[in-house]
Amino acid sequence: MKHGKKYNDSRKAVDSTKQYASEEALALVCTNAKAKFDETVEAHIRLGVDSRHADQQVRGAVVLPNGTGKNVRVCVFCKEDKYEAAKAAGADYVGGQDLVDKITKENWMDFDVVIASPDMMGLVGRLGKVLGPRGLMPNPKAGTVTPDVAKAITEAKAGKIEYRLDKTNIIHCPIGKASFGAEKLVQNFETLMEAIVKAKPSAAKGTYLKSCTVTSTMGVGVKVATSKYGV
Template sequence: MKHGKKYTEAAKLIEKTKLYEPAEAIALAKKSATAKFDETVEMHIKTGCDSRHADQQIRGAVVLPNGTGKTVKVLVFAKGTKLDEAQAAGADFVGGQELVPKIQNEGWLDFDVVVATPDMMGVVGRLGKVLGPKGLMPNPKAGTVTMDVTKAINDIKAGKVEYRLDKANIIHVPLGKASFTEEQLNQNFDAVMEAIVKAKPSTVKGQYLKSISIATTMGPGVKVIANRY
């Protein structure tokens, strides 16, 4: 793959084989963000888990202390008083059964996170084929299937991010924007690492965290020392 001039210049700042301290890696990733837009800083954690085993799955959510830098649109499936509660808490869209054909037939997906009360999961389940592949299906582990819609909305708006193991046994999590200060990104990094370490399945054999790298949307990856976690 041929990279542009800016990427090549940015890559010169980073030693490919070196493992950096998290703060150093974040500083280098920030320096390598040269795109015209405010790039997202992401971390990629390769684990020793085997995602084919149900008892080695990792899925959860963490509230980043400094948010994600992104305005998140929340859709809430609820009924009765919970509809009013969701609206009062700042949900962007609220509704029930009437939203199913809009999403299913009209392809409406103008939202980033879906929250549902448990009594609405029968309705939401019908949207599995649409929401599932996009990672939008509400899930109790991520705190998006709950009766406490106010807390769910507040957490999401404050910068809650979901993390899950993909088929390659890697977890991808956004840490914020390149315009964040190094301190803000470091605090978000620490919050994610604490959550991932706590989420370690007891059945994992050998090394749990094999490698960690930090990169901006368009920038090269910076490897972080992983064996201390």
């Protein structure tokens, strides 16, 4: 693949053989984010587990202290007596069977997070084939299946992100925008890393944090040293 001048200049500024401290790595990412839009900054963390085994799954959710910089659209499935509380908490869409019909018949997907009260999961379960592949299926571990939908909405709007392993044992997570600056991005990054370290499965053997890279949408990946986390 042929890269542009900005990318090549950025690549020269990053030592691909070096593992940087998180502060230095994210400062480099911000400096190298030269696109005409506010680039999203992501962390890609490879873990020493095998996602094929149920006892080695790593999944959860964490509220980033500085949010993600994204306007999160929240879709809520709950009983009618909770509609007003959900709307007051900031839900963009609230409903039940009507939302199921809209998603299945119109292929409507204008939302980023789906939250459901436990008594609605029988209904929401019908959307598994649609929401599952997109990572949108509500899940108790992520806090998106809960009787307290108002709290879940507030957290989602405040910058709660879900982390989970992909098939190659890597977690991919947004940690903010380049415009945040290194300091806020470091706070978000460290919060995410602490959550992932705490989520280490007891069945995991050997080195848990294999590698970590941070990058912006159009930028160069910068390796982050993980030795300080002790796993």
